[in-house]
Structure formats: structure tokens, C-alpha cells
Amino acid sequence: MIRDLIIRSLIETDPETFDNSLNDDTPIFGTKGNLDSLGLVSFLVNLEQNIEDKYGIPITIADEKAMSLKNSPFRTINTLSEYLNGIINENE
Amino acid sequence: MNRKILITGTSRGIGKYLVEYYTNIGYVVFGCSRSKVNFDFKNYTHFCLDISDENAVKIMFKEIRKYHNHIDILINNAGIASLNHSLLTTIDTIKNIYSINVFGTFLLCREAAKLMQKNKFGRIVNFSTVAVPLKIEGEAIYASSKAAVNSLTQILAKELADFGITINAVGPTPIKTDLIKSVPAEKINKLINKQAIRRYGEYIDIVNVIDFFIQPESNFITGQIIYLGGV
Numbered sequence: 001m002i003r004d005l006i007i008r009s010l011i012e013t014d015p016e017t018f019d020n021s022l023n024d025d026t027p028i029f030g031t032k033g034n035l036d037s038l039g040l041v042s043f044l045v046n047l048e049q050n051i052e053d054k055y056g057i058p059i060t061i062a063d064e065k066a067m068s069l070k071n072s073p074f075r076t077i078n079t080l081s082e083y084l085n086g087i088i089n090e091n092e
Numbered sequence: 093m094n095r096k097i098l099i100t101g102t103s104r105g106i107g108k109y110l111v112e113y114y115t116n117i118g119y120v121v122f123g124c125s126r127s128k129v130n131f132d133f134k135n136y137t138h139f140c141l142d143i144s145d146e147n148a149v150k151i152m153f154k155e156i157r158k159y160h161n162h163i164d165i166l167i168n169n170a171g172i173a174s175l176n177h178s179l180l181t182t183i184d185t186i187k188n189i190y191s192i193n194v195f196g197t198f199l200l201c202r203e204a205a206k207l208m209q210k211n212k213f214g215r216i217v218n219f220s221t222v223a224v225p226l227k228i229e230g231e232a233i234y235a236s237s238k239a240a241v242n243s244l245t246q247i248l249a250k251e252l253a254d255f256g257i258t259i260n261a262v263g264p265t266p267i268k269t270d271l272i273k274s275v276p277a278e279k280i281n282k283l284i285n286k287q288a289i290r291r292y293g294e295y296i297d298i299v300n301v302i303d304f305f306i307q308p309e310s311n312f313i314t315g316q317i318i319y320l321g322g323v
Contacts (some may be wrong), residue, residue: 038254045206049157058150 002088003081005054009047014039024078040074057091096163098122100143100200101170103129105269109295110167111136122156143170143196153203165215165306166204168197173234175275186233193237198244201259205252214257215306218245222265222323226286242317249315258311262301263319265293288322
């Protein structure tokens with residue numbers, strides 16, 4: 001499940017900030033976010049690799065589409081899950 | 093633990109030499125080129141691909157990650173050259189040179205850095221050329237593609253520093269390889285005469301700079317372009 005991969009990738013990226021108590025509304029990036037911009041880069045790379053391992057498809061998360069959305073998909077675990085489910089469905 | 097190194101453009105010339113050199117001193121070496129290779133070294137794995145093909149590059153890194161977990165070093169040796177007057181240069185030539193020298197180099201840097209960032213350690217060495225500072229007529233496209241490599245090297249150095257990754261470039265002089273075989277001797281001699289040390293470069297001259305960049309003690313050296321021959 002994509003939500004689990006997001007949580008695993010967050011913990012891999014910053015185990016001091018994130019643990020298994022994360023919930024759908026946990027902020028990732030933005031005004032209330034837990035990651036700085038460099039942390040976001042690391043997190044997205046880890047997440048891309050975890051998705052590739054799970055689904056067998058190379059994926060680029062932070063493409064121009066994601067960056068140009070009015071509401072950033074990187075705000076919370078929930079917003080990112082929804083966004084990624086859409087991408088994976090397109091690729092499958 | 094043996095260090096793992098990926099070298100591009102290993103089918104011949106300096107790339108092939110680097111494979112032999114680094115396997116001989118105990119590295120685990122991965123290499124790639126568009127064609128198959130006619131050699132086999134212990135601890136060498138070859139991939140056939142066009143480095144400007146993003147999907148093929150991603151698949152190679154997926155394989156490396158799956159079976160070998162990570163790499164420590166990337167040497168972006170693959171490159172092509174063209175010598176022609178700008179008024180006679182076709183758009184296809186330009187696209188071809190930029191695809192390999194710029195797009196390919198960038199793709200390899202990006203995918204390698206993704207693997208390296210997990211370990212907070214990495215060394216990337218790009219290939220520039222003395223044609224950039226010497227601004228040689230007839231090499232507008234080749235030299236400008238390598239000028240782009242210099243810029244990539246210097247900017248990625250800043251972007252990747254926090255991940256423990258250094259990235260530098262070596263700028264060789266003419267070496268007797270396939271890259272310059274079609275260039276008239278008179279042209280090459282004119283170029284060599286612009287060097288402080290007037291001779292052809294040797295493979296070992298390049299290896300010497302690469303070894304300096306990749307050694308653990310060089311963790312404070314990044315974003316540098318070292319030209320050979322005193323250019």
C-alpha cells in the first residue's frame with residue numbers, strides 16, 4: 001500500500017523526526033512541514049526507489065506536473081498518497 | 093570492503109583502460125557502452141545501453157541497486173567529439189553530441205547520486221576537455237557541450253555536497269584514442285603547442301587525476317576542473 005511506502009520512506013529519511021505513529025495528516029513539506037527542502041529531496045528519492053521495488057515501475061514523483069499543481073501534493077501523507085495512487089494507476 | 097565503481101564508455105580507449113586499472117586494484121567495476129565488449133575481467137559487469145536513453149539508464153541503476161545495493165564512484169567517461177566549421181555543422185551532429193556529452197552525463201550523475209545519497213558518500217568524476225579553455229576553432233559544438241559539463245559539475249557540487257558526494261572534472265589534452273583519429277596531425281600539434289607541457293596525454297595522466305578526486309582524503313575537493321598539460 002502506497003501509504004506504508006510513504007511512511008517507510010519518511011522513517012528512512014529522518015528516523016529522528018518520523019516513527020510508526022505517523023498518521024494521514026502528518027505534515028511532510030510546506031509551512032507546517034517536518035522536512036526542509038534537502039530532506040524532501042532525500043525523501044522523494046527513497047520513496048521512488050521503494051515504489052520501484054514494490055511495483056517494478058520506475059517513477060518520477062517531482063515532475064513538472066507535481067510542481068505546478070496549485071495544491072502541492074507534498075503537504076501531508078494523505079495528499080501524497082492520493083497523488084501517487086493516481087500516477088501508479090496511470091503507469092499500470 | 094571493495095569499493096564499487098561505475099564507468100561509462102568502457103568499450104574502448106580510456107574507458108577500457110580504466111576498467112582494467114580498477115579491476116586490477118580490487119574494485120568492483122560496472123561499465124556501459126552502446127556496444128558489447130570484447131574483454132572480460134574478474135569483478136567486471138557490463139551493460140549495453142545508450143546513456144542518453146533515460147529509461148535504459150534507470151534500468152541499469154535498478155539492476156545495480158538490486159544486486160549490488162549501491163555504488164561509491166561514478167566516472168562519466170563516455171563522450172563523443174566532432175571537428176567541423178560551424179557553418180558546416182548539422183543539427184543532427186549537435187543533437188548527437190549534446191545527447192551523449194550533456195544529457196547522458198547529467199542522467200548518470202542524477203541516478204548515481206540517488207544511490208550514493210543513502211550512504212552519505214559518493215565520488216563523481218566528469219570528463220571535460222582542454223578545448224573549453226583553449227576555445228579552439230572547429231570545436232564549437234564539442235567544446236560547448238563540455239563547457240556545459242563544467243557548469244553541471246560546479247553546480248551539482250553545491251547541490252550534492254550535503255549528501256557527502258563530491259563531483260569534479262578532469263580536462264584531458266589530446267590523447268591517442270579513437271576520439272581524435274580523424275583530426276589532422278597538424279591541427280593536433282597546433283593544439284599541443286598551446287599547452288605548457290607540450291606532449292600528448294597518456295591514460296595514466298588521467299588516472300592520476302581521477303585517483304586524486306576519488307581518494308577518501310579528497311572529501312574537501314569538489315566542483316573543480318583540473319586541466320592536464322598546463323592549460
